Amino acid sequence: MEEEQSLPTRPKDGKIRQLWHAHSTYFIGLASRILTLIVILAVLIAIGIGLRYTDGLPKPEDFSQLSFDWKIEPRSYLTPYNSSFQYNVLLDGHSHSTFSDGKMNSRQLLDWHLANGYNAVIVTDHNTVAGGLAAEKLALAEYNNSIVVIPGMEYTCCRIHMNFVDINETIPATDPSPSDEELQRVINKVHELGGLVIVNHIPWSNSTEFNYQLPRLPNHPSVEQLINWGVDGFEVINQDVFDVPTYQIAVQRDLIQMVGSDIHHPSVAAHVWLTVNAANMTRASIMQEIRNKRTSFLFDPTGTRPRTYVDAPTKYNFLTPLTLLGDYFSMFYYNNKGMYSFQGTFCHPEILTIHGDIIGSFIFWVLLFIIVFELTRLFVLWSLAKIRERSSN
Numbered sequence: 001m002e003e004e005q006s007l008p009t010r011p012k013d014g015k016i017r018q019l020w021h022a023h024s025t026y027f028i029g030l031a032s033r034i035l036t037l038i039v040i041l042a043v044l045i046a047i048g049i050g051l052r053y054t055d056g057l058p059k060p061e062d063f064s065q066l067s068f069d070w071k072i073e074p075r076s077y078l079t080p081y082n083s084s085f086q087y088n089v090l091l092d093g094h095s096h097s098t099f100s101d102g103k104m105n106s107r108q109l110l111d112w113h114l115a116n117g118y119n120a121v122i123v124t125d126h127n128t129v130a131g132g133l134a135a136e137k138l139a140l141a142e143y144n145n146s147i148v149v150i151p152g153m154e155y156t157c158c159r160i161h162m163n164f165v166d167i168n169e170t171i172p173a174t175d176p177s178p179s180d181e182e183l184q185r186v187i188n189k190v191h192e193l194g195g196l197v198i199v200n201h202i203p204w205s206n207s208t209e210f211n212y213q214l215p216r217l218p219n220h221p222s223v224e225q226l227i228n229w230g231v232d233g234f235e236v237i238n239q240d241v242f243d244v245p246t247y248q249i250a251v252q253r254d255l256i257q258m259v260g261s262d263i264h265h266p267s268v269a270a271h272v273w274l275t276v277n278a279a280n281m282t283r284a285s286i287m288q289e290i291r292n293k294r295t296s297f298l299f300d301p302t303g304t305r306p307r308t309y310v311d312a313p314t315k316y317n318f319l320t321p322l323t324l325l326g327d328y329f330s331m332f333y334y335n336n337k338g339m340y341s342f343q344g345t346f347c348h349p350e351i352l353t354i355h356g357d358i359i360g361s362f363i364f365w366v367l368l369f370i371i372v373f374e375l376t377r378l379f380v381l382w383s384l385a386k387i388r389e390r391s392s393n
Contacts, residue, residue: 034370041366048325057323058315066108066266068115070306075117078298080275085296087275089286091120094154094163094200094235094260099131100342102264106135110147112263116270116304120148120286122260124163126156126342129170136283150283154200155186158339158347159219161205162187163235163258166287167195176341183221184229196291197231198258199223201238202246209338212348216339223249232256233293240271240301256290259297266310269303331358 051057074090096102097109102125104112113121125131132151139149152165158177171189175182190197205217223234223246233256236247250257259272275296278285289295312320332355338348 030374037366037370044325045329047322048327048329050326051319051323052326052330058313058319060312060316061103061310062313063103063105063108063266063310066104066111066308066310068111068266068306068308070115072115072117072270072304072306074270074273074298074300078273078300080296080298082296085275085277087277087296089120089148089276089278089281089289090118090273090298091122091276091286092118092261092263092270092272093122093165093198093258093274094238094262095121095123096125096154096262096264097123097131097135099128099134100125100154102131104263104266106131106138108266109135109263110139110143110149112266112308114147115306118270118273119146119281120150120276122150122152122163122165124152124154124165124260126154127170127173129153129164129167133168145281148281148283148286150287152195156342158341158345159183159217160221161200161217162231163198163200163260164190165196165198165290166283167193169193173343176343176345176347177219180221180225180229187229187231191230196233196256196287198233198235198256199226199231200235200260201241201243201262202234203241203243204238209348211336211351212338214338214348216347218347227253227255232291233258235260237272237297237299238262239268240303242299242301254293256293257295257297258290259299266308269305269307271300271303273298331355332362 080087092113095109095113098105102109106123109123110121121135123132123135129151132149132153136149136151139147150166151168152163153167153170155162155164155171155173157173157175160183164171167190171186171193173186178186187197202220202223205220206215208214209216221229226234227249234243234246234250236243236250236257237259239260239262247257249255259274261268261270261272263270274290275298276286276289277294278289334351334353334355336348336351337346338350339346341347
């Protein structure tokens with residue numbers, strides 16, 4: 001029987017085997033280092049992205065020690081829009097507390113308003129009157145008539161934001177995108193309770209939502225529709241935005257022209273004060289003048305100078321090196337849900353975009369880092385070997 005002749009080894013295969021045998025320790029170490037780097041990156045990405053979607057983490061701001069050590073006197077440098085208007089009340093027609101998404105509790109909210117020259121405020125938390133009732137109770141008990149609180153709520157959905165003013169019970173928002181009939185029903189309900197309906201910040205509502213080419217509040221009713229449905233007025237100034245077209249319509253149609261700070265955070269300025277000349281400093285007396293449309297306003301586009309800024313708590317700072325990983329690695333994707341409805345949903349279709357080009361760039365830079373690291377490591381090892389060789393000689 002003829003012996004089988006083995007196939008000759010190709011020179012290239014032989015060189016690869018020789019290279020492996022000569023440098024196997026290095027290649028095994030290289031593979032170990034790359035694997036370790038991959039595991040570390042995977043863990044960091046998982047921690048960072050995971051923390052972005054974890055509830056109950058320390059908040060970035062601590063509002064427990066707020067103080068407002070100033071006193072603004074708007075009448076000392078501002079004139080009412082109706083320059084002959086006489087007034088004794090400076091009212092904020094739109095504000096938020098911790099009963100919804102505001103950062104200040106009831107006491108802090110009242111103190112902020114007093115510091116900025118107000119002596120009356122309508123508290124309008126999103127979809128609840130509880131904040132307004134709590135602030136009114138506190139003001140009556142402890143503030144010695146220095147500030148009058150009028151309870152209200154901001155009816156909030158994906159179509160419209162409306163302040164329901166001078167009511168004592170919450171009118172539920174039952175649908176993120178209510179029908180015309182549902183909106184008319186809640187307007188009528190407010191009137192049954194003796195309250196007023198003020199349509200809020202139309203320019204904000206109709207401005208384009210980022211990345212959607214759609215309004216921030218899709219399908220917002222027109223001003224004419226709202227007037228036909230029986231609203232009592234419009235917020236013509238919100239923060240530092242003067243809605244001139246809506247103001248002109250409100251004047252022409254003899255509707256209430258409300259103004260408001262829409263305060264959520266204590267670091268913002270006060271820009272606008274509703275001026276009222278009330279017979280006495282009570283909720284009923286102020287509301288009587290508003291209902292009769294005997295008001296004007298002070299407007300400061302620049303805003304008041306003093307602000308309050310708060311520090312991050314120690315617990316938040318401790319976690320910051322990890323939580324910021326989420327911000328860094330979120331460059332790999334974009335997840336947008338649009339405007340929040342304040343009813344547990346969002347007003348726009350969710351957009352999830354994976355940034356493949358950024359992921360590719362990240363991998364490129366990681367590989368480049370590995371190459372530079374390995375070349376540096378080899379140079380250091382070679383240099384150390386040369387030093388040992390010279391010292392041994």
